Amino acid sequence: MKIGLRIPPCAPVGQIADLASEAERAGFDEVWFPDSQLLWRDVFAVAAAAAAATTEIGLGTAVTNIVARHPSVVASAARTVAELAPNRFVLGIGVGDSAVGPVGLRQSTGAELRAGLAVIQELLAGRTVDFGGTHSRLCDPTPVPIYLAASGPRNLRLAGELTDGAILLSGVAPAPLAAAAGRVREGAASAGKTGVRMTVSAFCRVTDDVPRFARELKPICARIAQNGGAPFLALAGVDIDVPQHLPGVYPDLVHAVDWDAAVRACDPYVSDEAVIAFAREFCLYGTAAEIVGKLAAVSEAGGDAVYLQHVGSYDLPDALLADVAEQVLPLLRNQARGGR
Incomplete structure (x- = not known):
């Protein structure tokens, strides 16, 4: 199971890139950056800086949207970061939330998500898209995996049907997680897909x-x-x-x-x-041993990765990074060695 860390772009871009590099050295598999244009630095600029500061760690948006950003703009930005971080960048998309409400816009509907995702996928694949009678394509396209963040049953199914992965906002409680994962699998089955990667978002604090x-x-x-x-x-x-x-x-x-x-x-x-x-x-929330036990349950439910969040949007997760690196990751490594 991959272990990821949410880093809100709430500090100068150089500090964000340095923290991504620190997460890489500490043994995290992924870092994820949320997108809200009034709250934080631009998510794609931050991801590009993090790409330049790292060599192996996965990078992702968690998540951008197709309301404040036109789908063609999202596709071009994603392609650009993917060029800087080959095979390391994931484009996470959601309904909008804090990026749309503060500027008087509404979140994406299911139909809008479906249409916008199709445009992005077509452009990244190098195909021509009909923009209301205007036919255009993206120059120098680069394939980029797309994940959809979802909590409700319709969007969970949509994630399974249309995208490469789902970011589950259900937390780690067994019954809700199983229900959410089931909806994603239903969507994948409806599209004839054998499976979709699932990243489980969870707030985390190492404490007794x-x-x-x-x-x-x-x-x-x-x-x-x-x-x-x-x-x-x-x-x-x-x-x-x-x-x-x-x-x-x-x-x-x-x-x-x-x-x-x-x-x-x-x-x-x-x-x-x-x-x-x-x-x-x-x-x-719990001791390192308790967290590792919960992660095992997440894996058994079908989770391929977890996306750890601290409480806060305007400070960096330095303490969470240190606590997980020092207490949780060593237990996971020992567990993995014991399973071989």
């Missing part, structure tokens, strides 16, 4: 005191419920009811500038007991 840190996850838990994930939460015994809008949180719960204020805004709707259960079930 989960209750102490679980409170920081309240905005994450609440946002999942807002986005239609309450049934998935309920599958793991986390029952919450959150209004669609919580005042005083900018730009949204997951990317709040004032994280403590976002936590307080969620207090009436997400109890301490519920968020502790969320941390234990849906997230990789």
Whole structure:
């Protein structure tokens, strides 16, 4: 199983590239950069800088979108980074989220995703695309693997049907993860594909005191419920009811500038007991040994990789990188050696 790390482009580009290089030296397999034009540096510029600073580690967008960026722009940018990092770059695409809401746009519908993905795939394959009567193609195309981030059943099926991989936003709780993976496999089967790579996104903290840190996850838990994930939460015994809008949180719960204020805004709707259960079930919160055990379960459910996130959008995951490198990766290596 590949171990990836989310790095929000919240610092000067050189620092982001240096951290990607540090992750490579520490033994991570992948680094992923989110895309939100008002919150962070441009994701493709950051990925290009990281490509120049590394030699082996995988690089990906997690995720860009086809609302704020035209599909042809996405295809050209992806091709450019792929040239700098041959066989190392993955184009992750999603519905938009924090890239679209703050500029008054709406997230992609399923039909828009299907159409936009088709345009990108055709252009990267060197084929001509009909843009409303104008027929054009991408010069010097380069094949790029495309992953679709998804949480709802329709987009999970779409990921399996249309793309090379799925980024599962269901967390690591066994029942929701199995349900999500099943939807991806259904989509793959409908397209006659034998399988699709699955990367599981999970918030992670190496700790022997989960209750102490679980409170920081309240905005994450609440946002999942807002986005239609309450049934998935309920599958793991986390029952919450959150209004669609919580005042005083900018730009949204997951990317709040004032994280403590976002936590307080969620207090009436997400109890301490519920968020502790969320941390234990849906997230990789626990000791290194507990995290390794959960990773084994993710692999058994069909996960090919995990995408580790820290809580925060405006600071770099230095502590998470160090903790995973020093405590989790050695256990995984020992486990792999013992299995041979």
